[in-house]
Amino acid sequence: MRRDIVTSIIGIIVFTILLGLVYPLAITGISQVAFSGNANGQQIHVRGKLVGSKLIGQNFGTPVLEKNGKAKEEKGAVVTEVDPRYFQSRPSATEGGSYNAAASTFSNHGPNSVKTEEANAENIKAYQELNVNPATKREYDPGLTASKIPVDAVNSSASGLDPEISPANAWIQAYRVASVRRLSLARVDALIAKYTSSRALGFSGEEGVNVLELNLALDRISAGGV
Amino acid sequence: MTAAGWLTIILFAVILTALAFPLGSYMAAVYSGRHVILTPIFAVPERLLYKLLRVDPKREQDWKAYAKSLIIFSLAGWLLLYVILRTQNAPWVPHVLNPLGYHSAPWNVTFNTASSFMTNTNWQFYSGETTMSYFSQMLGLTVQNWLSAGIGIVVAVALVRGIIGRGGTSLGNFWQDLVRTILYLLTPLSVIAALVLVSQGVIANLSTYLTVHTVTGLTQTIAMGPVASQEAIKMLGTNGGGFFNTNSAHPFENPTQFTNFFEMLLVLLIPAALVFMYGRMTGNRRQGYAIYGAMMVMFLGAVCVAYVAEAHGSPAQHAAGLHTGVIHGSTGGNMEGKEQRFGIAGSALFDVITTVTSCGAVNSAIESFTGIGGAVPFANLSASEVIFGGVGTGLYSILLYVLLAVFIGGLMVGRTPEWLGKKIEAREIKLAGLGILITPLAALFCTALASASSAGRKSISEVATSATLGTHTPQAFSETFYAYLSQANNNGSAFAGYTGFIQPNAGNLGAHGITFANLLGGFDMIFARYAPILFALAVAGALAGKRVTPAGLGTMRTDNPTFVVLLIGVIILVGALTFFPALLLGPIVQGLTGHLY
Numbered sequence: 001m002r003r004d005i006v007t008s009i010i011g012i013i014v015f016t017i018l019l020g021l022v023y024p025l026a027i028t029g030i031s032q033v034a035f036s037g038n039a040n041g042q043q044i045h046v047r048g049k050l051v052g053s054k055l056i057g058q059n060f061g062t063p064v065l066e067k068n069g070k071a072k073e074e075k076g077a078v079v080t081e082v083d084p085r086y087f088q089s090r091p092s093a094t095e096g097g098s099y100n101a102a103a104s105t106f107s108n109h110g111p112n113s114v115k116t117e118e119a120n121a122e123n124i125k126a127y128q129e130l131n132v133n134p135a136t137k138r139e140y141d142p143g144l145t146a147s148k149i150p151v152d153a154v155n156s157s158a159s160g161l162d163p164e165i166s167p168a169n170a171w172i173q174a175y176r177v178a179s180v181r182r183l184s185l186a187r188v189d190a191l192i193a194k195y196t197s198s199r200a201l202g203f204s205g206e207e208g209v210n211v212l213e214l215n216l217a218l219d220r221i222s223a224g225g226v
Numbered sequence: 227m228t229a230a231g232w233l234t235i236i237l238f239a240v241i242l243t244a245l246a247f248p249l250g251s252y253m254a255a256v257y258s259g260r261h262v263i264l265t266p267i268f269a270v271p272e273r274l275l276y277k278l279l280r281v282d283p284k285r286e287q288d289w290k291a292y293a294k295s296l297i298i299f300s301l302a303g304w305l306l307l308y309v310i311l312r313t314q315n316a317p318w319v320p321h322v323l324n325p326l327g328y329h330s331a332p333w334n335v336t337f338n339t340a341s342s343f344m345t346n347t348n349w350q351f352y353s354g355e356t357t358m359s360y361f362s363q364m365l366g367l368t369v370q371n372w373l374s375a376g377i378g379i380v381v382a383v384a385l386v387r388g389i390i391g392r393g394g395t396s397l398g399n400f401w402q403d404l405v406r407t408i409l410y411l412l413t414p415l416s417v418i419a420a421l422v423l424v425s426q427g428v429i430a431n432l433s434t435y436l437t438v439h440t441v442t443g444l445t446q447t448i449a450m451g452p453v454a455s456q457e458a459i460k461m462l463g464t465n466g467g468g469f470f471n472t473n474s475a476h477p478f479e480n481p482t483q484f485t486n487f488f489e490m491l492l493v494l495l496i497p498a499a500l501v502f503m504y505g506r507m508t509g510n511r512r513q514g515y516a517i518y519g520a521m522m523v524m525f526l527g528a529v530c531v532a533y534v535a536e537a538h539g540s541p542a543q544h545a546a547g548l549h550t551g552v553i554h555g556s557t558g559g560n561m562e563g564k565e566q567r568f569g570i571a572g573s574a575l576f577d578v579i580t581t582v583t584s585c586g587a588v589n590s591a592i593e594s595f596t597g598i599g600g601a602v603p604f605a606n607l608s609a610s611e612v613i614f615g616g617v618g619t620g621l622y623s624i625l626l627y628v629l630l631a632v633f634i635g636g637l638m639v640g641r642t643p644e645w646l647g648k649k650i651e652a653r654e655i656k657l658a659g660l661g662i663l664i665t666p667l668a669a670l671f672c673t674a675l676a677s678a679s680s681a682g683r684k685s686i687s688e689v690a691t692s693a694t695l696g697t698h699t700p701q702a703f704s705e706t707f708y709a710y711l712s713q714a715n716n717n718g719s720a721f722a723g724y725t726g727f728i729q730p731n732a733g734n735l736g737a738h739g740i741t742f743a744n745l746l747g748g749f750d751m752i753f754a755r756y757a758p759i760l761f762a763l764a765v766a767g768a769l770a771g772k773r774v775t776p777a778g779l780g781t782m783r784t785d786n787p788t789f790v791v792l793l794i795g796v797i798i799l800v801g802a803l804t805f806f807p808a809l810l811l812g813p814i815v816q817g818l819t820g821h822l823y
Contacts, residue, residue, distance in 0.1 A: 004295050007279050007401060008302040014278055015408075016306065019372045020365035024455035027420045031430035031454060034421075039430040041450065041478060050438050055427060055477035056448055058440045083442050090566065102435055102447040102732065103356050104472040106563055106591035108723040110688050110701040111540035111600070114822045116562065120546035147549040150556035151539075152566050154548055158475035158573075158590045164566040168555030197483065197567065203233040205483025206557055206569030215441055 044216065052212050057163040059099040060086035060215060082130055084180050085222075086215045087165070087173050090152055091123050094160035107156040123154040131176060141175035148172075164208030167196055181222055191217050227537045228557055231571030235529050238487070238575060239522065242494050249495065250502025250514070256410045257383045257403065258507065268409045275405050283405075286396035289767030292384055293760055295400040296377060300344055300756070303373055308340040310366035314359040324359035325434035328733040331357055335727050335739035341748035343367055345755035346374035346584055346616055348460075348467030348718035349709075349747060351726035355449035355470050357734060360432055367467060368456045372416075375463025375496075376407040378584075378618030381759050382500055385622045386507050388766025389646060393773060397766050411496070412462065419492055420458035426488075427481035430454040453478055461492035464616040466586035466718045474576070474589040475565055486572050486589060493585045497614040500621040508646055512785035517624060520790045524613045524797070525582055528602050532574040535599035535817075536560050545822060560599070563591025574599065577719075581606040584616025586718030593688075593705070593721040597817030600721075604708065604813050607715045608805035609797055610665045616716060622762040624797075626658040628784065629765070631796040635782050635789070644781055647774035654768050661761030666804040668754040669714035672746055673707045673808065681742035682706065687723030699823050704812035711805075713747045714754040 031039035042054040052058055061080030063071040072079040077097030082088055092098035093107030109116035124146055131144050150168040165173075174188040181188075195214045199205050255262045276283055287295065312330045313319070330336065335351055342349040343366070352358070358367070380403035387397050424430050429450060436448040453469045457479055460467060470476040480486055501521065505514020537559040539550025550558045559570040568576065573590035580587045581603035592603055606613060612624040629645065633655050636643025643650040676682030688701045696702075709724040711717075726743035730736050783789060 001294070001298075003280075004298045005302075007281055007295075008299040011279050011299060011401075012302045012306050014275070015373060016365055016369050019408075020369040023416070024364045024368055024452045027417070027424075027455035027458075028430045028432065028452045030421065031424040035424045035430075038424055038427045039454075040433065041429045041431075041436065041448065042427060043436070050436065051441055052438050052446065053436070053448055055481050056446075057477075058442075058446060059444060060440075060442050061444075062442045063444065078444060080442075080444065086442065099446060102449050103353065104449075104470050104476050105353070106472060106475075106593065108591055108593045108687065108721075109542070109562055110593060110816075111542055111560065111562075111596045112816050112819070112822050113542060113688065113701065116540070116542035116594075117545045117822055120543055120548055120562075124546060124548065146547050148553065149548065150553065151543070151548060151550060151558055151561040152556060154546075155543070155560070155562040155564070157561075158563045158565050158588075159470075159472040159477060161472075161477055162565050162567075163477055166556040166566055168553055171555060199230060200482065200484035200487055203230045203237060204487040205234075205567050205572045207555075208566040212441070219441065 044212065046216065051216070054210065054213060055163055056101045057089045057092065057099050057161050058212055059092070059097070060088055060211070084130065084176055086218070087170060087177060087211050088130070089211045090162050090165055091154065091156040092160040092162070093156040099161060101161055104159045104161055106158060106160070109156070119156070120154050124149055127153050131172070133179065140179050141172050144172055163210055163212060164197065165211055167192065167207055167209055170209040170214070177218065181218060183221065227533065228552060228571070231533060231557070231569070234487070234571045235526070235533065235575055238490060239526065242491060242498055245491065246495060246498035247502050249499035251506055253411060253499055253503040254506035256406055257503070262410065264410055264414065272405060272409055276401070279401060281401040283399050283402035285399055287399055288395040289388070289397055289763045292397050292400045293763045296381070296759070297756065300377065303370060304340050304344045307343060307366050307370055308336060311336045311339060311362050314362045319359070319361050322432055323361035323364070325432070326359070326733060328357065328359045329735055331727070331734050332737060332739045334741045334744040338726065338744040338748045341751050342718065343370035343467060344374055345716050345751045346378055346463070346465055346619070347713055347716040347751045347755070348465045348586055349713050349720065349751065350467055350718070351739065351744060353471035353729070354468055356729060356732035360451055363456060363469060364452060368459065371456065371459040371463050371465045371467070372408060372412060375412065375459070375465060375617045376404050378616055379407050379411070379496070379500070380404055380618065381762055382618035382621040385625055385762050385766040386504050388770040389625070390508055391770030393771060395767060395770055397763070397770060412459065415462050416458045419462060420454045422488060423457055423485060424454045426485045428454045428457055428485065429478045458492070460587065461489050461585065462496060464493055464497065464583045464585040466580060466584070468587065474587045480589055483567050483572070486568050486576065490576055490579050493579050493583055493587070494614055496617045497583055497620045500618065504621060510785060513646070516785045516790050517628065517793070520793045521613050521624070523790070524609070524794060525578065528582065528606055528613070529575055529578045532578050532599050532602040533571055535596045535602070536570050536574045538596065540596045542822060560594070560596050563594030565589065577603060578606065581717060581719055582611070582613035582615070584611055584619055584716045584718070586712065588719050592719060593723050597813055600704070601809065601813035601817055603719065604711070604809055605801070607711045607717055608801040608809065610662065610801065611715050611717070612797055619716065623758065626661045626762065626765065627797055628793060629654060629658040630662065631789070631793045632782065632784060634796060635792055639782060641780055641782070644775070645784060647777060648769055648772040654765055657761050657765045657768065661758045661765065662800060664757045664761070665714050665754045668750050669711040670804070670808065672710035672714065672750045676706050676710060676743070676746060677703060679742070682746070685709070685724050685726055685740055685743045687725055695823055700812050700815045704816070707808055707812050709747065710750055713750045716751060716755050
């Protein structure tokens, strides 16, 4: 008994040092040297300013301003409206505003819940409204009907930080973005293809379009770059 | 459903088997004390550790001594973990390990968390990035990720030694087994896995959280941390406690299509290898193949059901008018609470893998799974973690079932049941029976208590829109039932709506825990972890001393397909009989109805 207690106390201290300090610091140290970009979250800088991480999705909406010029807030989160120039990310259920990367959260909507149905219906409606040009009242993508809306555009992601959308979702939004930015649809579709990740080993997972990279590439073109 | 989806499932099973087979041989050599390829590297550190711990590895332990060492060491681990978690903002903690100055979570949440990580459960009432400092994640949680995995494995090894014992009472030496598990098995695998993960995009740093000025002029704060090291052992040790709240759905824990597949392999690698190890150590590899076959059949069955159900979509989606079929550029299905890069197949497979084992990591929201898709993790948990199961726990649990199946088979043919040449008698059957029934007992008792008390209902998040229904819906019952079933099985996955921690701000200021849920869950985990361990070790002790009689013509074989069928039958029968009434009230009702509430 006494022997076990002594060994246990020494053991837990020794293992805490080895496994809780040496091991994580060694892995972190090696990673910082060998894979420093990855280890620090694949940060993307534009003109020296940090604009995001390749792996973390963003809310591509602009803040709604109050009459006094300040950003409007509800429940501590900035209220945003969709910026039609940008591809929009998937719905996100994080608290404190969508795409809150300091507190990832599931929506936890149940499969038979009225709330889930309402959220879905609302997202379908918003997606269809976004497809309508407010000036001309014409649809950007003339072929879009409710049954053609991809599920990922309506269902919220697991992490609330999904950096990707499905190719189908991107192709639909391409009509709007091309029109607003006065680019050819073919050019936007080519960019989509460029920023689409493929299945690993040819079978694992699904293709996804990285929304942040795609939007940054569009901004570079609009700014007169290539 | 897509061809790529089915291919993922099939190739996963093939690759897993190809990797687990050689690892099983390696582990058999390690635990038999033979020279292995890593002996030249680890022999010196191994001796050094024995000296430091004042252990004589040659001292043989009977089951009681083995259990005593195990319990006392677990207790020491629990105490230190509790202290670490409660002092994460103490003045002696260096700033770099708590860059955001987080306070500690309240005592009740800490009680639950410490119990959770000690028992390999990794149930989390807290959310990692808003609760835990790097100090707690590394020195507290990561350490228990290793040790609880190690303890599970050594119990399985001790039981196998008991089964193959040729007289005498020795089961080996707990300390030697633990040190060898950590050095020869977990260290090389964790280091390789962690570096592979970083090379694919999992983060590993000690930075403070990033502040980003987004493309459209918003501010985004991005949580950081030493994730890769914890991620590797979290999966390998079937722990499953996420660094971040959304666990393996978070892009920093599971960034790509490849890492998803890789992490799934990590989870099942050791549980599968242990089965092959068992075959090797008994001297009849077919014994291992039979168990592996039974596990694989049940596993693939569960995956198929989950995949088909999730690809079909949910009643809520259909009611909203959403089309859930495959279209060009989107694979459809129930994408609520799922990530684009994993898709339906990658989410369904991951979910089954982490609920048949005690892993409990999630890459999608189980609460948002369809009724039938969500019934699959329920069924997996109801089978008490014997379909591969947790590291070690899976093997020792299914061996208890094998004992039961041999007994039932023996009764059916009217002979004294024998297993690997040893007569099975009343004592072993009583112990095995208790070991098997303890987990359902804990799960159902706690569920009943929590469902029937107002204190327990406080934790339910899924409140129906109609006031009369309130928390009296199938989903609300599912949340509660899943919480205590998951904790009893030391799984740790959740219908995440079930809450025990109210946290208004990141960093735990003003936060409070729901004492009822935290304490009940904590005791649920401890009881359902250590009672079966004690029964398994007692069975090992009872078997170790038995003499072996050579197999005769009338001996029932335990290495052929007939026995595989019998074993599956016994597992399903026990699981179904104990849990079916409760399952009916929750997920099955939901799966059978398109009704929204």
